[in-house]
Amino acid sequence: MTTNTSFPATESNAATGIRAYRAALLDFVDDPFYTDEAECVRFFADGLLVIENGRVKAIGSYESLRDRYANVAIVAYPDKLIMPGLIDTHVHYPQTEMIAAWGEQLLQWLNRYTFPTEQKFKDKTYAQSVAAFFLDELLRNGTTTALVFATVHPASVDAFFEAADRRNLCMIAGKVMMDRHAPADLLDTPASSYTESKALIEKWHKKGRLRYAVTPRFAGTSTPAQLAIAGQLLQEYPDVYLHTHLSEDVDEVAWIKALFPDCTGYLETYDQAGLVGERSIFAHGIHLTDDEFKRLSEAKSAIAFCPTSNLFLGSGLFKLERAKSTATPIKVGLGTDVGAGTSFSLLQTANEAYKVAQLQRQRLTAFQALYLATLGGATALNLQDQIGNFGIGKAADFIVVDLRATPLMAFRNAGPMPTAIAALADAVFSLIMLGDDRAIHATYILGELAYGQ
Numbered sequence: 001m002t003t004n005t006s007f008p009a010t011e012s013n014a015a016t017g018i019r020a021y022r023a024a025l026l027d028f029v030d031d032p033f034y035t036d037e038a039e040c041v042r043f044f045a046d047g048l049l050v051i052e053n054g055r056v057k058a059i060g061s062y063e064s065l066r067d068r069y070a071n072v073a074i075v076a077y078p079d080k081l082i083m084p085g086l087i088d089t090h091v092h093y094p095q096t097e098m099i100a101a102w103g104e105q106l107l108q109w110l111n112r113y114t115f116p117t118e119q120k121f122k123d124k125t126y127a128q129s130v131a132a133f134f135l136d137e138l139l140r141n142g143t144t145t146a147l148v149f150a151t152v153h154p155a156s157v158d159a160f161f162e163a164a165d166r167r168n169l170c171m172i173a174g175k176v177m178m179d180r181h182a183p184a185d186l187l188d189t190p191a192s193s194y195t196e197s198k199a200l201i202e203k204w205h206k207k208g209r210l211r212y213a214v215t216p217r218f219a220g221t222s223t224p225a226q227l228a229i230a231g232q233l234l235q236e237y238p239d240v241y242l243h244t245h246l247s248e249d250v251d252e253v254a255w256i257k258a259l260f261p262d263c264t265g266y267l268e269t270y271d272q273a274g275l276v277g278e279r280s281i282f283a284h285g286i287h288l289t290d291d292e293f294k295r296l297s298e299a300k301s302a303i304a305f306c307p308t309s310n311l312f313l314g315s316g317l318f319k320l321e322r323a324k325s326t327a328t329p330i331k332v333g334l335g336t337d338v339g340a341g342t343s344f345s346l347l348q349t350a351n352e353a354y355k356v357a358q359l360q361r362q363r364l365t366a367f368q369a370l371y372l373a374t375l376g377g378a379t380a381l382n383l384q385d386q387i388g389n390f391g392i393g394k395a396a397d398f399i400v401v402d403l404r405a406t407p408l409m410a411f412r413n414a415g416p417m418p419t420a421i422a423a424l425a426d427a428v429f430s431l432i433m434l435g436d437d438r439a440i441h442a443t444y445i446l447g448e449l450a451y452g453q
Ligand code: GUN
Pocket: 092, 106, 110, 114, 217, 218, 245, 248, 309, 337, 340
C-alpha cells in the first residue's frame, strides 16, 4: 500500500475558476423545529467555503481544506460570519414607496394606500425604477431570493423580472389577478388575467433563475370564476407556484365568509378552485381553523409568516407552534410583506417573530429563526435543492455578516467569535435582536459580489 500524505491533491484557482472564502460559517442541514438543534446546525468557527462556477464545491474547517485548496486565492473575512443568503417568502415590490403608511388595518389600508400606489405601475418606466430600488434594497439587507407580488399590470412583471435577470437573482413573481372590489383601472377579468398570466409564464418561468407564481391577490378581490382560472393555469403549468393571501385579519375573514356563503371557510375558497397544493404559498394564516391547519399540512402547502406586517396592521399573532406541530406539520418561511411589513430586513423580521411567539408564551430559538430565514424559506418555496444552505452543488448565494456592525452590537459581542454552539446561539440571537441592514457586510450572488459595504 502506498500513501501520499506529503503531496496532497490541490486545485488551482487559475485552472478551474475556483474561489474560496475564509470566515466563520453557519448553515442548517435539518429543521430545528423537529430535530435536535445540535444535529441541524453546521458551524465552523474558522471555515472555508469553496465556490466553483457559482456553486458550492466544498465546505469545512479551514484546517481540513487548506491543503487541498492551497493554490486557490482565498478571500478572508476575519471576525465575520458567512451564512446562506436570506429568503423572503412574501413581499410586494410595488409597495416599497408606501412602507410605513399610518393608521389603518388591512381592508382600509388597501383602499387608502395600496390601490392608489399600485395604479402607478401601469407605467413601465416607473415600474422599472421601483424594481431596481427594491432589488438593491433586498441585497443591502442580505436577501437573495424572494417570492414577490407585482401589480395587475403585465409591464410591472416584465420590469421586475428584467431587473432580477440582470442581477442573476433567483426570484419568483407574478401578475396580480384581481377582478372585483378595487378601483376600475386595477381590475382585470377572468379572461384577460388568463391570457396575460399565460403569456408571462411562457416568457419568464424558468428563464435562468426566474420562476412564475400565479398570483390572485386574495379571495376578496377575485370572483370564483377568476379563482377557477388560476386553478386552470396551475393545471396547465404544474411547476409554477400559487401565491396569495389567506386569513390575515378578522374583518377580512368575516368578509370572505359573506362573499363565499357556500364555503366552509376561507381556505375552501381556494381549495374548490384547485389552488391548495405543494407549490402554494399562503401569506399570513393568522386566523386559520384547526381543519385549515390540517388541510394545509395534508396538501404540503406553505405559509409565509410575516410578523412585522401582522403587528403593524394589527392583524394578530401567527400560531407558529401550531403550524410547526409534529402531528400536522406545515412548511413555514418568513416574509417581510413590505409595504404592510415595516422592514426589508429578515433579521428584524425574525426579531418580531420572536416577540410574536413571546406574546403567546412560546419560545422561538435563534437557530429556529435563522432556519426559517434560510433553509426553511427555501423549503417553503420548494427550492431546497438549489438554495438555503451550503450543500454541495447549491447556488453560492451567501452573505457576510458583521456581528459587531454597530457600537452596541460590538459592545454586546466584545469577545472573540464563538466556537461552541451555545455561545454561537447567544451571539446570533443578539444579531437578530440588534441587527438589520447594517449587519450585512456583503452579499454574494452565484459567488459574485453583488453588494458590499
Ligand atoms: N391582502 C390582500 N392584499 C394585500 C396586500 O397587499 N397586503 C397584505 N398585507 N394583505 C393583503
